[in-house]
Structures are given as structure tokens and as C-alpha cells.
Amino acid sequence: MSDLILILEDDLDLRDAIATALTEKNHDIIRISKAEQALEIIKKITPQLMLVDGHLPDSNGITFIEQARRNGYSGEIVFFSAFSSYTNTPKQLEKLRQLKVSRTLKKPIAIPKLIHHIDDVLFKKKSGASPILQADINSQSSLDGLLLKQKEAYQQKLVAQLNQLNENFRKLQTQPEDESLLEAIHQSAHKIHGTAGTFGWRQVSLHAEELEDLTSGLMTGLIEPDETFWEEVFTTLSKALELSSGSSADNNTPTQKSKSLLVLDPNMLLRRDNALIEFEKTLLRSAGELLQTLKDGATPMGIAIDFSIQAAAINFSAHIHTGATQLAQQIRQLPLHKRTPILFFGEHPTFEERLEAAQIPHSFFIDLPFQPHEDLVVETYLLNQNLPKANVLLFSEDFEYAHQLRTVGQEVAHITVIDSAHRLWDTLSEIQPDLLLLDLESTTFDMFTLSATIRSHPKWHLTPIFLLSKHKIQDVRLKTFRMGIDDYMTKHASTFEELLVRMETYIARSRLSQQMNKPST
Numbered sequence: 001m002s003d004l005i006l007i008l009e010d011d012l013d014l015r016d017a018i019a020t021a022l023t024e025k026n027h028d029i030i031r032i033s034k035a036e037q038a039l040e041i042i043k044k045i046t047p048q049l050m051l052v053d054g055h056l057p058d059s060n061g062i063t064f065i066e067q068a069r070r071n072g073y074s075g076e077i078v079f080f081s082a083f084s085s086y087t088n089t090p091k092q093l094e095k096l097r098q099l100k101v102s103r104t105l106k107k108p109i110a111i112p113k114l115i116h117h118i119d120d121v122l123f124k125k126k127s128g129a130s131p132i133l134q135a136d137i138n139s140q141s142s143l144d145g146l147l148l149k150q151k152e153a154y155q156q157k158l159v160a161q162l163n164q165l166n167e168n169f170r171k172l173q174t175q176p177e178d179e180s181l182l183e184a185i186h187q188s189a190h191k192i193h194g195t196a197g198t199f200g201w202r203q204v205s206l207h208a209e210e211l212e213d214l215t216s217g218l219m220t221g222l223i224e225p226d227e228t229f230w231e232e233v234f235t236t237l238s239k240a241l242e243l244s245s246g247s248s249a250d251n252n253t254p255t256q257k258s259k260s261l262l263v264l265d266p267n268m269l270l271r272r273d274n275a276l277i278e279f280e281k282t283l284l285r286s287a288g289e290l291l292q293t294l295k296d297g298a299t300p301m302g303i304a305i306d307f308s309i310q311a312a313a314i315n316f317s318a319h320i321h322t323g324a325t326q327l328a329q330q331i332r333q334l335p336l337h338k339r340t341p342i343l344f345f346g347e348h349p350t351f352e353e354r355l356e357a358a359q360i361p362h363s364f365f366i367d368l369p370f371q372p373h374e375d376l377v378v379e380t381y382l383l384n385q386n387l388p389k390a391n392v393l394l395f396s397e398d399f400e401y402a403h404q405l406r407t408v409g410q411e412v413a414h415i416t417v418i419d420s421a422h423r424l425w426d427t428l429s430e431i432q433p434d435l436l437l438l439d440l441e442s443t444t445f446d447m448f449t450l451s452a453t454i455r456s457h458p459k460w461h462l463t464p465i466f467l468l469s470k471h472k473i474q475d476v477r478l479k480t481f482r483m484g485i486d487d488y489m490t491k492h493a494s495t496f497e498e499l500l501v502r503m504e505t506y507i508a509r510s511r512l513s514q515q516m517n518k519p520s521t
Helices: 012-024 035-044 061-070 090-098 111-127 137-174 179-199 202-220 227-244 266-271 274-287 300-306 324-333 351-358 374-385 399-408 421-431 447-455 474-482 493-517
Strands: 004-008 028-032 049-053 076-081 103-106 259-263 289-292 311-315 342-346 363-367 390-395 413-418 435-439 465-469 487-490
Touching: 004 012, 004 035, 012 028, 012 111, 012 137, 012 179, 028 035, 035 061, 049 061, 049 111, 061 076, 061 090, 076 111, 103 111, 137 179, 137 202, 137 227, 179 202, 202 227, 202 399, 202 413, 300 324, 311 324, 324 342, 324 351, 342 351, 351 363, 390 399, 390 421, 390 493, 399 413, 399 493, 413 421, 421 447, 435 447, 435 493, 447 465, 465 474, 465 493, 474 487, 487 493
Parallel strands: 004 028, 004 049, 049 076, 076 103, 259 289, 259 311, 311 342, 342 363, 390 413, 390 435, 435 465, 465 487
Antiparallel strands: none
16 A cells, blocks of 8 residues: 655655655655645645655744644654754754654755655654665666666756846846845755755755855855955856756766876987886876977977876986976976976985975876886876865864864865764764864854764774864873874964865875775776
């Protein structure tokens, strides 16, 4: 016998996708957009389960649930929302528990995961135990096909919504006092945040959440709409639009053939011994097609200007009029290559040459021929340098500081902010952070306890953790390091530059360590 499920959700794209998946699982569905309509329906019929959104056109989800319970509804309820204030704060979670809500979920949530929660709740209601899940291959294949069609249709709407959002932000820039326009922008960003990730556009959802946070800051007066604010808004919008225009939700960044620059000594090129051949193979595997300056007469700087190279390998004995380190410094001046890894290599380098090369940021010096496993170290280093921007998770209730740090740190990492421990484990799994920043001034959780809890988990045991505090207290600093926490920094605008440098250092070491410790396949 099928179950009757009422979906109370005003985002039609999201509601239809969920309804499609539940219908495929042989459930009967009632689709409703407004709380008032839903209250009238449950007076006449009793769904076995209601899926309730947190933000509705005529109410909010918690108020609706209170009214439904007062009216005698005793069925199961799954509550979901993109608003952290609904899903994260202890007060709201306790209220939902008292209202006998079976599950509280954070948007965006993948539809298969949502369906699993609903099935689990219904099964427990009937049997008092969790189901033993068995994959129904035919059903899943059919469901995947239906969801794929909906994803394709949603992509067109997503691009249109982002373009409209961009237009509205432009209007707001000239009409900053228009509160109704600001509210419309906030609602639009919230809608994209809650829905895009469900269809697979996870990075777009994160960018929409950033825009939602920025508009929240404007609405509460915590943020001034200065030049930095607008730069962050339109940069974030540009990234979201670029991603949403890609060909695939899960792989939605355009690919470009990787290239690497190889600057050689003519004698080495003529000799082409095994050491050089192995080195070229390593470059080819990790940094892409080799562009050799002595093969086609091109100059090193010409190649660096014309191509977005993934690495530059410079032979210290190469006959270039500027010298190896001078060439590296010139490459570093190009905006495209401020962080491009540079490999210096040679046979029997002098100590002075090593010192000279070490002054170039993001550089590596290699002796040829490779010693055992050194080619693996070099390959890992290059792959590590060309990984996507790092993910950093910041746990802080200080909205203003979090906004400032996310603004100044956007070149170093994508910084996700949470303000409650209830989201911690889901967010850790979702973004796979390279670094954790924990604010000691949290009023909801002791950060030393939280650090120990995170470190006790095998998956996050080696993830670097920084503690942040307004105060520079010696006892706290000592406790930080005694507990094995990696670093301690004061929360002040004057320390941002130092914090970002430390973050970069720890992230690079962490990634390199993870790559080197991966089991060989």
C-alpha cells in the first residue's frame, strides 16, 4: 500500500523534482505552495508524512507545524530549510523536537539522500526499525533519467534567475535605500541557495549562499555597501553565472589543455639522457604538454605571456640572457603566473644557486638525476600546486569578522562559515575542508572540546586547526599547543595578512602530505 505524502514547498522546480522521485517510489503526492492551503487539506485527509519547507509565502514552516499539531495532525513531519536560523540554533531545534518533527534537514540536499530520510521515517513508523536498504537497479535507473531531464530544464531557469539577480543588484547599487528591492534580492539568492545544489550545482549554491549572507548583512546594518562590498557581490555573481552556463551540473567548469614551460641548456637538449627523459615524463604527467623554448625558437617570456602554463621548469645552466632566477622573477610579475609553481633543476648545483632559487616563492629545486621516488615527490608537488582553490571552514558567530575574512581571503581559499555545531559534521563531509578555523568566542560550544572531537575522527585527524580569539592570552595559547592544535591567531584586521600567509602554508603542507600518504593503486 502506498503512502500519501504532502509536499509544502513554494519552489516549483524543487517541489516537482522531489515529487517525481517519490512517485517513482510508489508514493502518492499532494503538492502545495502555501501554508493556508495545506491546513485546509489536512482537515479533510491525513497524509502519512508532510515534507515542510522553512520559508513559505504566507508563513514559515515552524508556525505551520504548530498550527497543524494544534489542529490534531499526528502524522510524520520532515522539516527542511536553507535558513541556518531554522536548522542550526539549539532553541529552534528544541522547538522542532517538542513538535515531534521526525527529521530536520539543511538545504540544499541531494534528492536521493532526502528520499532515503523519508523512506527511513516511514519505515520506522510502521516497524519501529530502520530499513535494510537494497538497491532497486531498474527503479534507480528510471529515476535517474527523470531527474536528468529536470536538471536540464532547471539549468535554463537557473541562468535566467542569476541574470535577473545581477540586474537587480545593479539597480540596488544606484538605489541603496530601496528596501523592497533588497528583500527581493535576498529572497532570490535564498531560493537559488536552497535549490541549485539539489540539482547538482553545488558550487552555484555556495555562491548564492554568499550573496544571501551579504544581503543579510545589508538588511541588518552590519555591512556598509562600499566598493569592496560591490566588488565581492559581482565577482561572486560572475562565478555563479560561469558555473551555471557549463555543460554539466557535476562537472561544470570548462576544460583547457594544460601546458608547461621547459627552459633547457642546449647541451642537455642535445644529450637527452635518461635523467632528462624521466624529468620530461614527470612534467608531462603532472603539468601537461611541454612547451620547450629551444625546440621552436620561442622565448621563455613569450610562452609565459601567451599561455596559462601549469608549471615552469628552468634549467640553471640554460643560456638565457637574464639568468634562471631573473627569468623566474619576470614570470612571477605576470598576473597569470603569480602562483604558478617554478621548478629549478640542474646537475650538481652549488649552495649559492640553491640559496638564489629559494628566494622565489612557490619554487622547488631538483637535482638530476632523480634519486629513488624523487620523481613521485615532484609530480605530487606539481599536482598539489594546481589543485582547485582550497576549502576552509570557519566556525564563528562574529558575522562582521567572518565577512571581512571571507572578502580578504577569497584569493587564498573558498571560506565557508557556520555558526552552530549542529551543522559541523554535514558541512565537513560536504566541503572536505583543507583547514579549520574555530572562533574561541563562540557562545554555543567550547572550541577546545570541539577540536578534540574533530581530531578523534580518523578522517579529520590530520586536518590543520587554527583557533581565533579577540584576546592574546598566554595560558590559552599554551593550552592550544598542548592540545595539538596547529596555530593560534588574534582576531583583528591588522592580522589578516599574517593569517592568510599561515593558512597558505598549512594548506600546502596538508595537501602535499595527503597526496604522499595516499595508498598506491
